[in-house]
Every structure is written in structure tokens, then in C-alpha cells.
Amino acid sequence: MIYLQNIGTYFLMIVEMFRKPTKWCAMRQLILKDMDDLIIGSLGIVAFISFFVGGVVTIQTALNLDNPFLPKSLIGFATRQSIILEFAPTFISIIMAGKVGSFITSSIGTMRVTEQIDALEVMGINSLNYLVFPKFIALTLYPFVISIAMFLGIYGGLIACVYGGFATLEEYITGIQSEFTPFHVTYAFIKTFVFAFILATIPSYHGFYMKGGALEVGKASTASFVWTSVVIILLNYILTQMLLS
Amino acid sequence: MIDVKNIHKSFSGVEVLKGISTTFEKGKTNLIIGQSGSGKTVFMKCLLGLFDYEEGTISYDGKIFSNLTEDEKRNLRAEIGMVFQGSALFDSMTIAENVMFPLKMFTKQSKSEMEDRVDFVLKRVNLIDAHNKMPSEASGGMQKRVAIARAIVNKPKYLFCDEPNSGLDPKTAIIIDNLIQEITDEYQIITVINSHDMNSVMEIGEKIVFLKDGLKAWEGSKDNIFKTDNKAVTDFVYSSELMKKVRQMYIEEKK
Structure with a gap:
């Protein structure tokens, strides 16, 4: 029953987030700040x-392709498919649930504990619009992060493949170009947009509706990471079933 | 005038406010006092519209809050200044940005006009050269003064303070109390203060509402509080030895 209540509150929060918009001059600053915190601040770790997971995927693929009848270009092909279809959109989103998600939950949760959200409400500001909407807009740039992850993953694979002596540069390049299906990139970006929405809203929900003190902020951050990851994995399955099967 | 009539509020079936009625007048510092758990904070949150209540009405200058549309409530809230117990300053903003925040959100003033107004109110609360400090760099007393500056910057008609001098040393607490009273007189606003600090009661309590177990147990002024025989009030107000001696001296002086 409590789960149903939480799900209902979550959807009401999303509706409320779009109501009574904050003045544009303030919103613009909030969006830029969140872009810096959530997107630019994540580029390094992503x-x-x-780069290194791309390299590992390549090495593991190469070590499992011990049949001499299989072309070496298959290493590049397998790396590309793994990274574009799954690693970049899903694996990076799980990492972002930890990094960005806990940041969002703890920052909003601390505002709740220190009555800053009450201060916004008393002033007549829609606190959900003020706090969550800019994060949602900032995370619409999330596909940009995933594009970088795709490029660096494939590039990391190239370096590991060539310098590890598993295949030549030409073989790897041939592999990543062979049987390319553009829809796979579209599929990856559709997932990315959905995950961006999840990354902005579930951690915000856990921060906004938390009760208690500093200890509860920590608990809310953990709960936010768990639920964001669970929802990402479930939606990954549903979207894959809908779009690829 | 803020007119409160028969407010009832419950949490999970437990009645916290049991039919409170009172009025808060313009140009007066109104204090809500009572023990911890007596319903002071819940009452103030009902006044501010942060909590919905089951029964009763709260009207601000004749406008019943619960009958207002969302836009009207928003406009009314723009006329309310609030000083929170923990100051509730936005920690990602400097002191000047915190004070400027209500102006940015609710007025169409130019940047220079807003800066002038911020300078004026910061000077009014005796904070000079603190503009670029972050709230974490300010002392408790300074944070309270910034919170007061933020509450009055948009010229509110109503000022609410939740335990404005909690956690402050006695001297700073008196400075904050006097500042609130001066501002109330100067701008002729309705000030409602939630407190259990007896110094505040004696210094600035032009009207005092005493709550006990969710009921209004007594109402009067700082002068009446010495004379009252209401046991609930005397037990609360004169619980310390110092206050007992103060009362004794007052009675002897009157004789």
C-alpha cells in the first residue's frame, strides 16, 4: 500500500513540477548551475x-574469439554493439544514479531539513518547479554525455585492441563499420532520454519528501540510488522489448 | 489584522490544535508562547498556509485564506516575511543574493534598484560589509539578521518569526528582539513571533497568546502576565528561580 502511495505522490510531483513556473531570469540561472553540476561535473568520471570499460570489453571479446575462422574485425563489431546498445546508455546511467542521483537527493534533502524549502513555499514560490524543473532541463543534455561515453568507449577499445596486439587498426575500424544499423543509435538515445528523466525526478522525489535530519538525508540518498537503478533496469528491459524485438 | 477563528488541526487522528481563536493587530509584536509540543509551530504553519486545517478560518485583512485561489494565495504570500528558527538561508547564495531573492522573484525592479534596497535593509539590520559572505561564514546572530533583512526586503505587511533568538547568546537575543520590535513599529506591520524565551516575552510581548496542549490557555500583554492567576501561565512563565524573583519584586513594588 505504501508503495502505491509513493508512486502516486511521485506522479503528482511530476505534474506539480510543471505548474506555476518560476520567473525566467531566476530559472535561467538555476538551469545553467544545474548543467554545470550535473552534466559538466560528470564528464570526467564518465x-x-x-575509456577503460571500452578497453576491457575489447580485450574480453578478443580473448574469447579464439576460433581462427572468425575474422578479427569481429572484435571491433562486438565492442561497438556492446557499447552503443548497452554500456553507454544503461551502465553509465547506473553510475550517474550514484553520482548525480545522490547529489540531487542530498542537496534537496538538506534544503528540506534546514527549512529552505519551507522558506520558498512561504514566499509563494512553487518549490518543485524551482528545484526539480531546472534539473530536468539540465539533464536533457544527458544524451551529450552518452555520446561522449560511446565515442570514448569505442576509442578505448581501439587503443586496447591495437596496442594489446589483438587485431590491427584496419581490422578494428572495419569491425566498427560493419553491419551498422542506425536505428541502434536511435534506440540508445531514446533510452537515454527516458533515463535522464528518471535521473532527474526519482532522486528529487526522495530528497523533497524526506523527513528527519542529517541521518535521514544519507538514508534518502541510498534509497534514491537503489530505486533509480531498479527503475532504470526495468525500463531498459521494457524499452528493449518494445524497440528491438 | 489577522483574524483566527476556531482552528482545529489533527495528525493521524491526534488533535494538535483544538479550536484556537485570536487576533493579531497591526503595529504590534504578537507572541505565541507555550511549552514544547503545545502546538505553537503547527499553529504558525497553519497561519502561513503550510499546513491545511480541518476546521476554522484564518483571514488576512478580511481575506479568508482558505477561500483564496492559488494566484491570490501566491500574491498574499508575497506580502509575508518569515524568519525561520534555523534562519533557512539559501546556502548556495551569498548574503546579498539571499536578501535580494524576494525582490528578484516578485518585483520588476532593475538590478541597481534591487542593490540599493538590499544595501538599505542590510544597513537597517546593522550588517555592513557582509554582502559577499556565504551564510556558512556568518555567525548565528548574523544569520538571523540576514533572515530578518530577507523577510522585510519586499516591504511585507505580515512578519512571522519562528523562535528568532533560539541558539543565540542573551545579548544577541535582545538585539534581535529589539530589532524586530523596531521594524514592527517603523513599518507598521503585523508581527507574529513564536517563542518560549521569557526575555522576549518581557521585552517585546505587546500581545501574548499562551498555548497549552493545543488550546489557547491565556491571552494578554507583558504587563498582564505579572498579574495573572492562571496556573498554566504562571507554571510556565515562572518556572525558573530568576523569573520567580522577578515576579516577587514586581508584586512588592506594586504594594
Whole structure:
């Protein structure tokens, strides 16, 4: 019953987020600040993880392709498919649920604990619009982060493949170009947009409706990471079933 | 005038406010006092519209709050200044940005006009050269003064303060109390203060509403409080030895 109540409150929060908009001059600053915190601030960790996981995917693929009848270009092909279809949109989103999600929950949760949200409400400001909407807009740039993750993942694979001696540069390039289906990129970006919405709203929900003190802010951050990850994994399955099967 | 009639409020079936009625007048510092758990904060949150109540009405200068449309409530809230117990300053903004915030949100003033107004109110609360500090760099007393500056910057008609001198040393607490009273007189606003600090009661309590177990147990002024025989009030107000001696001296002086 409590789960149903939480789900209902979550959807009401989303409706409320679009009502009574904050003045544009203030909103513009909030959006820019959130872009800096959520998008620009995540580029470093996303680049680092993508590059090295791309390399690992390539090495593992290469080590499992021990049949001499299989072309070496298959290494590049498998790396590209793994990264575009799954690693960049989903795996990076789970990491972002930890990094960006806990940041959103703890910052909004701290505002709740220190009565800053009450201060906004008393002033007649729609606090959900003021706090959550700019995060949602900032995260519409999330596909940009995923594009970088895709590029660096494939590039990391290239470096690992060529310098690890698993295949030549030409073989890897041939692999990443072979049997390319543009819809796979579309599918990846559709997932990315959905995950961006989840990343902005579920952590905000956990921060906004938390009760208690500093300890509860920590608990809310953990709960936010767990639920954001669960919802991302579930939606990943549903979207894959709908779009690819 | 804020007119409160028969306010009832419950949480999970437990009645916290049991039919409170009172009025808060213009140009007066009105204090709501009572023990912890007596319903002071809930009452103030009902006054501010942060809590819905089951029964009763609260009207601001004749406008019944619960009958107002969302836009009308928003406009009314723009006329309310609030000083929270923990100051509730936005920690991502400087002191000047915190004070400027209501102007940015509710007025169409130019940047220079807003800066002038911020300078004026910061000077009014005796904060000079603190504009670019972050709230975390300010002391408790300074934070309270910034909160007062933010509450009055948009020239409110109603000022609410939730335990404005909690956590402050006695000297700073008196400075904050006097500042609130001066501002109330100067701008002729309706000030409602939630407090259990007896110094505040004796210093600035032009009207005092005493709550006990969700009921209004007594109402009067700081002068009446010495004379009252209401046991609930005397038990609360004269619980410390110091206050008992103060009362004794007052009675002897009157004799």
C-alpha cells in the first residue's frame, strides 16, 4: 500500500513540477548551475570509465574469439554493439544514479531539513518547479554525455585492441563499420532520454519528501540510488522489448 | 489584522490544535508562547498556509485564506516575511543574493534598484560589509539578521518569526528582539513571533497568546502576565528561580 502511495505522490510531483513556473531570469540561472553540476561535473568520471570499460570489453571479446575462422574485425563489431546498445546508455546511467542521483537527493534533502524549502513555499514560490524543473532541463543534455561515453568507449577499445596486439587498426575500424544499423543509435538515445528523466525526478522525489535530519538525508540518498537503478533496469528491459524485438 | 477563528488541526487522528481563536493587530509584536509540543509551530504553519486545517478560518485583512485561489494565495504570500528558527538561508547564495531573492522573484525592479534596497535593509539590520559572505561564514546572530533583512526586503505587511533568538547568546537575543520590535513599529506591520524565551516575552510581548496542549490557555500583554492567576501561565512563565524573583519584586513594588 505504501508503495502505491509513493508512486502516486511521485506522479503528482511530476505534474506539480510543471505548474506555476518560476520567473525566467531566476530559472535561467538555476538551469545553467544545474548543467554545470550535473552534466559538466560528470564528464570526467564518465570519460574515465567509458575509456577503460571500452578497453576491457575489447580485450574480453578478443580473448574469447579464439576460433581462427572468425575474422578479427569481429572484435571491433562486438565492442561497438556492446557499447552503443548497452554500456553507454544503461551502465553509465547506473553510475550517474550514484553520482548525480545522490547529489540531487542530498542537496534537496538538506534544503528540506534546514527549512529552505519551507522558506520558498512561504514566499509563494512553487518549490518543485524551482528545484526539480531546472534539473530536468539540465539533464536533457544527458544524451551529450552518452555520446561522449560511446565515442570514448569505442576509442578505448581501439587503443586496447591495437596496442594489446589483438587485431590491427584496419581490422578494428572495419569491425566498427560493419553491419551498422542506425536505428541502434536511435534506440540508445531514446533510452537515454527516458533515463535522464528518471535521473532527474526519482532522486528529487526522495530528497523533497524526506523527513528527519542529517541521518535521514544519507538514508534518502541510498534509497534514491537503489530505486533509480531498479527503475532504470526495468525500463531498459521494457524499452528493449518494445524497440528491438 | 489577522483574524483566527476556531482552528482545529489533527495528525493521524491526534488533535494538535483544538479550536484556537485570536487576533493579531497591526503595529504590534504578537507572541505565541507555550511549552514544547503545545502546538505553537503547527499553529504558525497553519497561519502561513503550510499546513491545511480541518476546521476554522484564518483571514488576512478580511481575506479568508482558505477561500483564496492559488494566484491570490501566491500574491498574499508575497506580502509575508518569515524568519525561520534555523534562519533557512539559501546556502548556495551569498548574503546579498539571499536578501535580494524576494525582490528578484516578485518585483520588476532593475538590478541597481534591487542593490540599493538590499544595501538599505542590510544597513537597517546593522550588517555592513557582509554582502559577499556565504551564510556558512556568518555567525548565528548574523544569520538571523540576514533572515530578518530577507523577510522585510519586499516591504511585507505580515512578519512571522519562528523562535528568532533560539541558539543565540542573551545579548544577541535582545538585539534581535529589539530589532524586530523596531521594524514592527517603523513599518507598521503585523508581527507574529513564536517563542518560549521569557526575555522576549518581557521585552517585546505587546500581545501574548499562551498555548497549552493545543488550546489557547491565556491571552494578554507583558504587563498582564505579572498579574495573572492562571496556573498554566504562571507554571510556565515562572518556572525558573530568576523569573520567580522577578515576579516577587514586581508584586512588592506594586504594594
